[in-house]
Amino acid sequence: xxxxxxxxxxxxxxxxxxxxxxxxxxxxxxxxxxxxxxxxxxxxxxxxxxxxxxxxxxxxxxxxxxxxxxxxxxxxxxxxxxxxxxxxxxxxxxxxxxxxxxxxxxxxxxxxxxxxxxxxxxxxxxxxxxxxxxxxxxxxxxxxxxxxxxxxxxxxxxxxxxxxxxxxxxxxxxxxxxxxxxxxxxxxxxxxxxxxxxxxxxxxxxxxxxxxxxxxxxxxxxxxxxxxxxxxxxxx
Amino acid sequence: xxxxxxxxxxxxxxxxxxxxxxxxxxxxxxxxxxxxxxxxxxxxxxxxxxxxxxxxxxxxxxxxxxxxxxxxxxxxxxxxxxxxxxxxxxxxxxxxxxxxxxxxxxxxxxxxxxxxxxxxxxxxxxxxxxxxxxxxxxxxxxxxxxxxxxxxxxxxxxxxxxxxxxxxxxxxxxxxxxxxxxxxxxxxxxxxxxxxxxxxxxxxxxxxxxxxxxxxxxxxxxxxxxxxxxxxxxxxxxxxxxxxxxxxxxxxxxxxxxxxxxxxxxx
Numbered sequence: 001x002x003x004x005x006x007x008x009x010x011x012x013x014x015x016x017x018x019x020x021x022x023x024x025x026x027x028x029x030x031x032x033x034x035x036x037x038x039x040x041x042x043x044x045x046x047x048x049x050x051x052x053x054x055x056x057x058x059x060x061x062x063x064x065x066x067x068x069x070x071x072x073x074x075x076x077x078x079x080x081x082x083x084x085x086x087x088x089x090x091x092x093x094x095x096x097x098x099x100x101x102x103x104x105x106x107x108x109x110x111x112x113x114x115x116x117x118x119x120x121x122x123x124x125x126x127x128x129x130x131x132x133x134x135x136x137x138x139x140x141x142x143x144x145x146x147x148x149x150x151x152x153x154x155x156x157x158x159x160x161x162x163x164x165x166x167x168x169x170x171x172x173x174x175x176x177x178x179x180x181x182x183x184x185x186x187x188x189x190x191x192x193x194x195x196x197x198x199x200x201x202x203x204x205x206x207x208x209x210x211x212x213x214x215x216x217x218x219x220x221x222x223x224x225x226x227x228x229x230x231x232x233x234x235x236x
Numbered sequence: 237x238x239x240x241x242x243x244x245x246x247x248x249x250x251x252x253x254x255x256x257x258x259x260x261x262x263x264x265x266x267x268x269x270x271x272x273x274x275x276x277x278x279x280x281x282x283x284x285x286x287x288x289x290x291x292x293x294x295x296x297x298x299x300x301x302x303x304x305x306x307x308x309x310x311x312x313x314x315x316x317x318x319x320x321x322x323x324x325x326x327x328x329x330x331x332x333x334x335x336x337x338x339x340x341x342x343x344x345x346x347x348x349x350x351x352x353x354x355x356x357x358x359x360x361x362x363x364x365x366x367x368x369x370x371x372x373x374x375x376x377x378x379x380x381x382x383x384x385x386x387x388x389x390x391x392x393x394x395x396x397x398x399x400x401x402x403x404x405x406x407x408x409x410x411x412x413x414x415x416x417x418x419x420x421x422x423x424x425x426x427x428x429x430x431x432x433x434x435x436x437x438x439x440x441x442x443x444x445x446x447x448x449x450x451x452x453x454x455x456x457x458x459x460x461x462x463x464x465x466x467x468x469x470x471x472x473x474x475x476x477x478x479x480x481x482x483x484x485x486x487x488x489x490x491x492x493x494x495x496x497x498x499x500x501x502x503x
Binding site for chain 2 (some may be wrong): 057151152155158159162164165166167173177180181184185187188189192196200201203207208211215
């Protein structure tokens with residue numbers, strides 16, 4: 001998952017602070033995490049009943065926690081990319097577990113083994129390859145492609161089975177749509193994020209990360225609609 | 237700078253392309269689903285209309301068969317019994333007392349059989365519905381119950397025969413009322429039976445038949461073939477109606493039937 005708040009600390013922070021517009025738009029859009037988070041707390045009981053939605057709720061709560069930690073570290077002028085790198089492990093695990101519960105695929109065991117291996121390798125790479133100042137893009141790229149395939153498989157499955165009467169009141173349609181938006185954009189963002197941070201100007205970064213914030217905002221709104229559709233007596 | 241702006245433009249275009257792809261997938265799924273649901277609803281509507289047509293045809297076939305049996309009973313057996321009556325009449329005035337008594341007894345039994353056949357013919361072929369309409373037919377049921385069985389039969393009516401255009405539906409309602417009132421007389425030992433038929437603004441006919449008898453064991457009733465409740469239920473459901481039966485308060489049984497009339501019948 002991409003970092004929502006771009007406060008990099010010391011020199012870069014100083015450079016970005018000069019550009020008020022940049023600071024305001026990205027920070028304000030990063031507040032959009034509160035939209036799905038508040039709905040998660042409001043609909044906690046029905047969300048907690050189903051395993052798949054439980055994983056998604058934890059994902060949103062962790063995202064909110066990451067937001068708080070990133071803002072605190074940025075305010076103190078400390079690099080916070082490490083937060084994004086560590087939290088991205090949990091994000092991918094939770095979203096993979098969500099899809100495993102939802103789709104119950106035949107390759108369930110293989111996916112679980114993949115998640116465990118990915119987590120170990122990424123943790124080792126964070127602490128041994130010193131990923132404090134840049135993102136760990138390669139592992140996230142593979143995960144994103146896998147998750148993209150799972151989103152497409154989900155849509156294929158619901159079209160084939162015809163078990164839902166009204167797709168607009170089916171909460172998982174919104175969750176998977178939100179994940180699809182996030183993942184499809186993040187495939188490009190993941191490839192270029194380190195390049196932009198190291199080699200591009202502040203203005204280019206401004207545009208790049210504002211775009212990222214807009215995509216996050218859109219995804220959070222779709223997540224929130226999905227959480228809203230999860231009514232206490234709903235069957236799905 | 238130029239290179240930087242080119243890279244930025246390419247990256248933005250890449251992100252937009254991926255987002256458009258994602259949007260395209262979601263919109264495609266949504267439209268496909270809408271189309272599938274629409275097709276499903278149309279199929280269900282056609283099936284429902286076909287079921288209704290089937291129900292109408294079943295009723296028509298049954299009524300035709302009943303008419304045929306009634307006609308044969310009246311024309312063949314009725315005529316034969318009349319002939320037997322005439323022959324017996326000729327030997328009734330015999331001098332032999334024993335022969336006279338036996339003949340009178342035979343004439344009496346012959347007349348009873350003819351009366352019973354007349355009743356069977358009347359029940360099998362409700363020409364009263366076709367000739368005088370549903371209202372008169374049910375009023376006739378109430379009259380026969382009151383006079384023959386000494387049960388207080390009350391008929392509450394708030395509809396016109398013209399509300400039910402299909403004769404087959406009128407005959408079906410007549411049969412249902414007939415069946416339920418017969419059940420009440422045979423099994424419930426009531427002192428009164430209430431029959432209510434109301435036409436509502438939602439283009440449905442509401443029928444309620446209640447009695448003050450001994451009540452009903454619902455579980456046994458639906459398992460029993462003699463009560464014909466499952467037949468009534470199936471017929472009503474085929475035309476899209478509802479049928480329920482429950483124990484009345486303070487005592488007795490109440491049957492409620494709703495028959496919608498708004499669907500077009502396929503002829």
